[in-house]
Amino acid sequence: MKTIHSLKFKAALLLCLSFFFSYAASAQEKEEQKIEKATTVLSDFAKMKESIPSDLIAVTQGIIIVPKMINAGFVVGGKRGKGIAMVKKADGSWSNPVFITLTGGSIGAQIGFQAVDLVLIFKHSNSLTDINKSSFTLGGDLSIAAGPVGRNTTANTDYKLDAEVYSYSRSKGLFAGISLNGASLDIDAKANKAFYGKALSSHTIFKAANSDAEVVKELKSTLSAMK
Numbered sequence: 001m002k003t004i005h006s007l008k009f010k011a012a013l014l015l016c017l018s019f020f021f022s023y024a025a026s027a028q029e030k031e032e033q034k035i036e037k038a039t040t041v042l043s044d045f046a047k048m049k050e051s052i053p054s055d056l057i058a059v060t061q062g063i064i065i066v067p068k069m070i071n072a073g074f075v076v077g078g079k080r081g082k083g084i085a086m087v088k089k090a091d092g093s094w095s096n097p098v099f100i101t102l103t104g105g106s107i108g109a110q111i112g113f114q115a116v117d118l119v120l121i122f123k124h125s126n127s128l129t130d131i132n133k134s135s136f137t138l139g140g141d142l143s144i145a146a147g148p149v150g151r152n153t154t155a156n157t158d159y160k161l162d163a164e165v166y167s168y169s170r171s172k173g174l175f176a177g178i179s180l181n182g183a184s185l186d187i188d189a190k191a192n193k194a195f196y197g198k199a200l201s202s203h204t205i206f207k208a209a210n211s212d213a214e215v216v217k218e219l220k221s222t223l224s225a226m227k
Helices: 002-047 054-059 126-132 189-196 202-207 214-224
Strands: 062-087 098-122 144-146 165-173 184-187
Touching: 002 062, 002 098, 002 165, 002 189, 002 214, 062 126, 062 202, 062 214, 098 126, 098 189, 098 202, 126 184, 126 202, 189 202
Parallel strands: 144 165
Antiparallel strands: 062 098, 098 165, 098 184
C-alpha cells in the first residue's frame, strides 16, 4: 500500500514539475518575442529616410524600445506598453536588456486608438541605471522632447539643448502625434525573472556579462549598426 501511495506521490510531483518547467519555458519565450520585436523596430527605424540622426546615436548613453505601445483616448487619454531598456557601457558596447513597462495618461483634445512603435533616446546612462531605485516620470523627473530627425542632422540640432530624453515614434492610426509627459517607467521584475531565470535587479542586468541568447546578440548587433 505504501508503495502505491509513494508512486502516486512521485507521479503527482513529476506532473507538477512538468507544468512548472513548461510555464517557465513559455514565459521565457514570451520575453524573447519582445526582444525580437524591439530588434525589428530598430531595423525599421534605421531604414526610414527621416530617422534618428547619426550624431545623436553617437552620443546616446541609453535607449528604451517599446513595440506597439497602445495609445488610446476619448478626451481622457491613456497609454500602456512593455519594452526593453539598455545602456551603453564604458567600452561602447551595449548592456543586456532590462524589461520595463510604460504607463500614463493625459487630458486634452484627442480621440482615437493606435499602436505606436516608440524609441526613447537618453543622453545619460544613469537616468536608466537609477530606475532600479523607483519608477520615474517623463516630463517630471526627466525632461523629454520630440527628437530631431534626419540621418545627417548636424551638431546644431535640438539634441544639444537641455532635454534628457528624446522620443521617436512610428504609428498608423488616428493620432497625429504622441505626448509622453506624465508617463511613468517601471521595471518589469516578473519579465526579467522569466527571461533570466532568476530575480535580478536592473543594475545587475545592466552590468552583467554579455548574454548568450541569440535574440540578445541580434538586438545588440542591430543597435550597434545604427550610425
